[in-house]
Amino acid sequence: MYGFQAISANNGWSMAIAGASIDFLCLIFLSVVISQLHKLLAFWDSRKKSPEQANADEASVKANVVRKIPTPARFPEDIEEAAQLYEPLLELLDHPFQLVDLYKVARENDYPHPHLTISSFRQAGILSAVEEGLFSWNH
Amino acid sequence: MLENILHMLNQFFINTGFYLADYRQIIMIFAGCTFIYLGIAKGYEPLLLIPIGFGILVGNIPFFKGFGLGLYEKGSVLNYLYFGVTTGIYPSLVFLGLGAMTDFSSLLARPNLMLLGAAAQMGVFFTLLGALALGFLPKEAASIAIIGGADGPTSIFLTAKLAPHLIGPIAIAAYSYMALIPVIQPPIMRLLTTKKERLIRMSTPRDVSKRERIIFPIVGLLLCCFVAPTALPLLGMLFLGNLLKECGETDRLAETARNAIIDTATIILGLTVGASTQGDVFLTPKSVGIFLLGACAFSIATASGVIFAKIMNLFLKEKINPLLGAAGVSAVPGSAREVHLMGREADPSNFLLMHAMACNSSGVIGSAIAAGILWSFMT
Numbered sequence: 018m019y020g021f022q023a024i025s026a027n028n029g030w031s032m033a034i035a036g037a038s039i040d041f042l043c044l045i046f047l048s049v050v051i052s053q054l055h056k057l058l059a060f061w062d063s064r065k066k067s068p069e070q071a072n073a074d075e076a077s078v079k080a081n082v083v084r085k086i087p088t089p090a091r092f093p094e095d096i097e098e099a100a101q102l103y104e105p106l107l108e109l110l111d112h113p114f115q116l117v118d119l120y121k122v123a124r125e126n127d128y129p130h131p132h133l134t135i136s137s138f139r140q141a142g143i144l145s146a147v148e149e150g151l152f153s154w155n156h
Numbered sequence: 157m158l159e160n161i162l163h164m165l166n167q168f169f170i171n172t173g174f175y176l177a178d179y180r181q182i183i184m185i186f187a188g189c190t191f192i193y194l195g196i197a198k199g200y201e202p203l204l205l206i207p208i209g210f211g212i213l214v215g216n217i218p219f220f221k222g223f224g225l226g227l228y229e230k231g232s233v234l235n236y237l238y239f240g241v242t243t244g245i246y247p248s249l250v251f252l253g254l255g256a257m258t259d260f261s262s263l264l265a266r267p268n269l270m271l272l273g274a275a276a277q278m279g280v281f282f283t284l285l286g287a288l289a290l291g292f293l294p295k296e297a298a299s300i301a302i303i304g305g306a307d308g309p310t311s312i313f314l315t316a317k318l319a320p321h322l323i324g325p326i327a328i329a330a331y332s333y334m335a336l337i338p339v340i341q342p343p344i345m346r347l348l349t350t351k352k353e354r355l356i357r358m359s360t361p362r363d364v365s366k367r368e369r370i371i372f373p374i375v376g377l378l379l380c381c382f383v384a385p386t387a388l389p390l391l392g393m394l395f396l397g398n399l400l401k402e403c404g405e406t407d408r409l410a411e412t413a414r415n416a417i418i419d420t421a422t423i424i425l426g427l428t429v430g431a432s433t434q435g436d437v438f439l440t441p442k443s444v445g446i447f448l449l450g451a452c453a454f455s456i457a458t459a460s461g462v463i464f465a466k467i468m469n470l471f472l473k474e475k476i477n478p479l480l481g482a483a484g485v486s487a488v489p490g491s492a493r494e495v496h497l498m499g500r501e502a503d504p505s506n507f508l509l510m511h512a513m514a515c516n517s518s519g520v521i522g523s524a525i526a527a528g529i530l531w532s533f534m535t
Contacts (some may be wrong), residue, residue: 028290030285045271051375055364129363
């Protein structure tokens with residue numbers, strides 16, 4: 018049996034429609050939940066706290082945070098601008114350096130998406146391999 | 157005595173590959189060499205194509221049946237190694253390593269990109285209809301359809317459960333199309349988008365906290381596997397690997413999962429899948445059908461993602477670059493890289509990689525769910 022007849026005889030239409038719908042709904046459900054996750058966490062953190070306590074906690078957190086490099090308020094889309102933001106981090110490293118060390122300092126300083134950004138630097142030629150496992154910064 | 161020696165030499169000769177070879181094995185050996193060439197010289201997915209190509213050579217060495225050498229002969233070394241394929245062990249281990257490598261933060265920062273991962277799964281369900289229309293049995297059709305997810309381990313896993321006799325052609329088709337992403341996807345993306353659309357820049361995603369990254373694998377596992385429990389062997393391992401990576405307390409385990417475990421599983425999976433393509437089993441009209449349907453599945457999946465991104469743009473205030481839809485297939489990171497390159501072709505300062513990775517990782521989840529759904533429909 019071939020063609021539409023074979024599809025109908027094997028419940029193909031129902032399987033395709035039901036399967037696609039379930040797959041879609043499952044991912045929609047997951048995306049809705051994860052889009053609210055940070056709000057739920059913020060709500061959880063603020064529960065049962067009086068405003069004075071919350072302010073005191075915030076102040077103490079701020080006092081305890083020791084940053085070597087301030088995290089940029091806005092991370093740029095442009096790779097050249099992103100490279101400029103990474104330059105202070107390089108002062109903390111030996112030259113040439115391993116990518117894992119750059120990743121570590123970026124992570125410690127709360128730079129967003131360090132893995133992907135470093136990959137982009139490599140593609141853009143801003144990071145280039147000088148010898149096995151070691152890289153130099155060309156910006 | 158001379159007669160005895162001649163007889164022994166004759167016996168030896170008729171057991172050699174030169175005497176036993178038939179044209180199908182020669183064709184497959186040529187195909188194996190092509191895979192190895194593409195992997196080494198062209199750099200097309202070398203981690204996959206080289207073990208598979210070598211496996212094709214191993215599987216097509218002619219030998220006298222009954223020596224206990226062949227993959228399909230019980231008790232042979234290859235047969236024991238192949239056990240991990242037929243039971244779905246290797247694909248699960250690959251997913252464990254994949255989870256330990258994947259950074260879901262770009263997806264967590266922009267959850268609406270997950271819909272592109274879902275849209276790209278349309279390739280799976282369209283191909284299911286195509287395979288049924290071509291006369292494949294439902295279980296075979298479901299196994300062929302999952303090639304549209306563009307995920308080798310998922311294709312192998314589902315085929316091992318539903319149509320083990322098709323593992324060879326389906327796995328080879330799935331991995332071939334993954335390796336051919338730079339050939340298949342760009343023309344479709346170019347055809348379906350305008351220059352203006354390809355220039356769209358994505359805004360900077362918000363920063364994602366460590367707690368979100370830790371909670372995501374747990375929430376993801378619970379939600380996805382409550383809906384499609386049959387996706388558990390793949391998604392369970394994917395999310396476990398990701399939790400090991402993100403929790404910060406199991407760095408050693410995460411390191412092992414993303415290096416030693418995934419590498420070992422990939423080598424043995426590639427070798428045994430390659431070896432399963434013995435000429436007499438592989439070169440059949442069904443394999444031709446599978447390859448044609450696989451190409452359609454992959455193309456439809458790419459097109460569905462791009463078209464869905466354009467539909468989303470009709471409703472979104474902040475437009476998304478429709479090229480990202482092509483990364484909704486789960487070929488990680490090949491399709492994300494292709495989207496990124498095409499974005500840079502239109503505007504060299506437009507970096508789409510991290511956004512494309514979000515779609516790509518949701519494609520992995522989407523195709524594992526699709527496999528689970530098809531498995532449950534067929535049992």
